[in-house]
Amino acid sequence: MNARTWLLMLVLAAFPAAAAEVAGVKIDDKTRVANAELALNGAGLRKRVFFQVYAIGLYLPQKSSTPAAILEQPGPKRIAIHMLRDVSADDFTAALADGIRANHSEAEARALEPRVKELAAIMAELKEAKKGMAIALDWQPPGGTVMLVNGAARGKPIQGEDFYRALLRIWIGDKPVQDDLKKALLGG
Amino acid sequence: MLLLLALPVQAAELEGVTLEDRIRVDGQELLLNGIKLRTRVIFKVYVAGALLGQNAEHGGPLYER
Numbered sequence A: 001m002n003a004r005t006w007l008l009m010l011v012l013a014a015f016p017a018a019a020a021e022v023a024g025v026k027i028d029d030k031t032r033v034a035n036a037e038l039a040l041n042g043a044g045l046r047k048r049v050f051f052q053v054y055a056i057g058l059y060l061p062q063k064s065s066t067p068a069a070i071l072e073q074p075g076p077k078r079i080a081i082h083m084l085r086d087v088s089a090d091d092f093t094a095a096l097a098d099g100i101r102a103n104h105s106e107a108e109a110r111a112l113e114p115r116v117k118e119l120a121a122i123m124a125e126l127k128e129a130k131k132g133m134a135i136a137l138d139w140q141p142p143g144g145t146v147m148l149v150n151g152a153a154r155g156k157p158i159q160g161e162d163f164y165r166a167l168l169r170i171w172i173g174d175k176p177v178q179d180d181l182k183k184a185l186l187g188g
Numbered sequence B: 001m002l003l004l005l006a007l008p009v010q011a012a013e014l015e016g017v018t019l020e021d022r023i024r025v026d027g028q029e030l031l032l033n034g035i036k037l038r039t040r041v042i043f044k045v046y047v048a049g050a051l052l053g054q055n056a057e058h059g060g061p062l063y064e065r
Helices: A003-014 A067-073 A089-102 A106-126 A161-172 A179-185 B001-005
Strands: A020-024 A023-028 A029-032 A036-042 A046-060 A076-085 A133-138 A144-149 A154-157 B011-014 B015-022 B022-024 B028-045 B049-052
Touching: A003 B022, A046 A161, A046 A179, A046 B015, A067 A154, A067 A161, A076 A161, A076 B015, A076 B022, A089 A161, A106 A144, A106 A154, A106 A161, A144 A161, A161 A179, B011 B028, B015 B028, B028 B049
Parallel strands: none
Antiparallel strands: A020 A023, A029 A036, A036 B049, A046 A076, A046 B028, A076 A133, A133 A144, A144 A154, B011 B015, B022 B028
16 A cells, blocks of 8 residues: 555545435445545445235135145135236236246146136236226136136136146145245145 | 024135135035235335446446447
8 A cells, every 4th residue: 555545545534435325324425446436326225115916815615735635626616816906907817827837837838828818818808907806716617717806707617627726726836926825825 | 593693704804805714606615725915026226326437447338238
């Protein structure tokens, strides 16, 4: 360290650097790197924000604590979704499609795709899953998967129990959309 | 019957959403197996932070495209 640097340090010590403050953290306006003075160009806060999308409940003829037991259980079932914010039809069905892809092989996902599109078409007519809306995805044997909005059935039943099981796997499959949500739907 | 009337319907409540413990679908009674909130996380960067040399010999953009 040469004399000039010492002098600079003294000056810097005497006049505390102006500083930006972000969320209680002070960030100096200037710093030195490899003997070059650098000026603070901007300071920001990376913030994590949690927002609630929906509340979901799973109804079964008999309570079950394992995904296998739920998927194999005969009789009607209901996935009850209560929207806590507005979600566009596109975002809603894209999230369902992502959840199905995550839990199925490519070949399985391909076989399910036409029926995912049937569900997307029903959603598209709604345009939006609005805050406060109650959306039910029912398995009503032998008819199929029925979507209800605020208690009223929409569109035609979607055929095949494999499709309903695929829907269930979005939330209780090997790669659930949210781990603690899966745990809760299995009865905690 | 009287006993049932006297007891309020059991239900789960989460963020103002109430789901009954028992419902009927297709004429069959179903039991609520579990209830949970779906939450999403977003990361917000309000301002980019960067320290730039004022007298940099190599001027130009911070990132080359």
